[in-house]
Amino acid sequence: MSDNIHRALPHVLHLKRLGVDTYQEPVIYMRSDCHVCRAEGFESQSRVQVAHNNVVIIATLNVVTGEFLAPEEVGLSEAAWRLIGAHEGDAVILSHPPILESLGLVRDKAYGKRLSDADMRAIVRDITAGRYADIQLSAFITACTGNRLDLAETAALTRAMIDTGERLVWEREQVVDKHCVGGLPGNRTTLIVVPIVAAFGLTMPKTSSRAITSPAGTADVMETLANVELDVSGMRRVVEREGGCIVWGGSVRLSPADDIIIRVERPLNLDSEGQLVASVLSKKAAAGSSHVVIDIPVGETAKIRSRETAQSLSHRLVEIGRIVGLTVRTMVTDGAQPVGRGIGPALEARDVLAVLRREAGAPTDLRERALRLAGAVLEFAPEVAAGEGTRLARDILDDGRAWKKFEAICTAQGGLRDPPVAAHTHVVTATQCGRVTTIDNRRLARVAKLAGAPRAPAAGLELHVPLGAKVESGMPLFTVHAEAPGELAYALDYIAAQPEIVHMEVRS
């Protein structure tokens, strides 16, 4: 064929800051009558390549006919503005992006084909570079849901995620970690395990996530007590000094593809086994861990509902761990009811503080879970005999070393602070007497989310009655906390329509 080809010319426009927050999707605003739209044939939903100094991103176009942009101006969503490090009036070069070939692989996956290592690398590389629009991320997530990734594909996804981010190297034989697959409200053991393990002398550079589909992630809870947005050098400084840290994984940019995928998973409320394994293990490997304990709570209304699912997940975590070079030990635990009393960032932080400070009313269930997990981590140390870990952990908590270490870690992360208190609360009371037989974790989590958690850190709920408790009519069942009256009303509307969140059997 002829190679007498005209090349596409670059087009320049100047940036105007509009201050539109599209969450994290990069969006570009251009006038429909600007010379670039006309020459390039751009229209709304077109993907546009935006180059600024040495940074190139791809944004989704919203064409503007209003007056707030001049024809030579271009606007960016706040996410896009930050990504390219823009300043008012800067020139940007606009063009058609290269064709996204990896999208064909996502289509293949949707049609049931297996993806190879190279396929996964291509997809994850494009996701990390911000080349996927949100609907394309949604298609990838959905195509991988429901056990549609086999072991080899999960390993490929995990490796691809590790390879696209930074990877920390610690000059130590052994770097330990723990993780909970989630789904159990209030299960905030990390904030207790890290100081116990670090006080013992092991190295535990913990990166935690923010909530995906739950009312609080560990990073959200820790953030009510100390800064969690440390960069890699900040994290390294804390760990060198204290042996452990609890920071948000997103700001250290380990496995950045995972952070991008999570922002679409959250509103979809989808979190499949393959992606869960890849997400967890890629973060651990990238953080430089060598030995990891993974808590898998099982309960009818927890994320994992059956022993069989837990066993399958456990098997996959251990196997994929082996493939990517991690020693993984799983613990299947009881997930029948929330842990502790609080659900929501600040309310869960209060439970953690009570345990660490050995207060009289501290929740025993949270304490005991944390001790078992800390024990399992301690048993990775060659000098700790099997079966001795939990006793050792209990000593470190009971003699105050864990609390002292937690304070030191918070200080190293910028200072310990008091968790915020909600301005609006409402006590939900029992309308009959009886014994509590089941607690619906999912609906309780929904209430906490409707009340504003995790975005509103003080929001959530406090549960006053554990399983088996005897309740008299008029006694408090739980208290809803909210920062805004609209959110409180919204949560209460939901409760009114769901009378069985705390199920009681009437005494006969």
Added chain:
Amino acid sequence: MSDNIHRALPHVLHLKRLGVDTYQEPVIYMRSDCHVCRAEGFESQSRVQVAHNNVVIIATLNVVTGEFLAPEEVGLSEAAWRLIGAHEGDAVILSHPPILESLGLVRDKAYGKRLSDADMRAIVRDITAGRYADIQLSAFITACTGNRLDLAETAALTRAMIDTGERLVWEREQVVDKHCVGGLPGNRTTLIVVPIVAAFGLTMPKTSSRAITSPAGTADVMETLANVELDVSGMRRVVEREGGCIVWGGSVRLSPADDIIIRVERPLNLDSEGQLVASVLSKKAAAGSSHVVIDIPVGETAKIRSRETAQSLSHRLVEIGRIVGLTVRTMVTDGAQPVGRGIGPALEARDVLAVLRREAGAPTDLRERALRLAGAVLEFAPEVAAGEGTRLARDILDDGRAWKKFEAICTAQGGLRDPPVAAHTHVVTATQCGRVTTIDNRRLARVAKLAGAPRAPAAGLELHVPLGAKVESGMPLFTVHAEAPGELAYALDYIAAQPEIVHMEVRS
């Protein structure tokens, strides 16, 4: 539980037109410091219910910190503005939307569960009401891709789509239709079949779609010749007068859920068997058809690549047709190469005109395909014997009745017009001599789309060499047409990187 519950209060803000085109997703722009955001805890990506007079929609929130909105003002994307029939300064009532329960069913489907009739109705009802965000639509589409809908689920989806839109009733025993499942560029037989069938005296109220993943849909092609955006009463007037019409299905709002799904399918480039069947048959049933011929072109680079896939699709179309009360006859046809010469709205319209006007150089392949299909439709008439249809169709085309009827239909739809001509063209020539052995339909379609089709109606390409043609070096292979120079350059860049679009074997 206590029913001492505070109800969420309505919040009022006033509309300002921003003129932002987000394609069709409803987006709402509110200042982060407005009283509604603060009271309701809304943040970017929140789904917000917007009520205006009697219309209620749900929009995705983009929080704005810029100066282009006052604190008491609220902006809407153009799609949302049109949906609620807004005027500058109108008051709107904003609140949290009800929880989207049907999203749990989409999640179930992603995890492999079967959906019942009631499940599909719930999903389609929420989609039709605009309650799904684009990423949620994307998840539904992906979860149904790759034959993940069985026969019963496909029937349920089809019925749900029929039931959520208008349904036309024609006072006739028999209402005929034809459809092509697509994937073959230039296969624009509808514009020839309708006038033949209507000239014979059958009733054929044809609603066509715009392109989903192709460079032109039938509605896009017809639009270059006449108005296709008729409402139901306009369509009825044309059909009563002429016996047939060719209008865009979207503007008559038959199966509106399908139109919403298609706008996300297009950028995803996903179009699964179950959704294809539901989309086609729901449109036919809603249009009031009783008898339908469906063209299934098969070719290595057509949408349907194998006889087996075609047979499976054919079986499903006939079966689901039977369940929803349609007599369906399928024709599996040759899809090895594009039909006619043009690819793109105006270029395909020119081929159609040449056939109808019986011009000397009219493309024979397009003519013969149209005659076979028209023949199959005519054989639905009790007075036409099996095997007689094609001969009858040929007579009606050859004696000018079809062209006269086409002119009459265009006049009834507002007047026949000349298709537009592209300002920019480029001839791609052969760099060697040989015989054309394969033509890559997918890549040709890609070239036409990069050149601007179907949005730019004059854009696309003209193919100069059919399969088997002998080509000398320097001879034209195809001509690219574009309305904008940037699009021409973009298409040519792609061609330069894909030298095998028209594959030739060198003569030995």
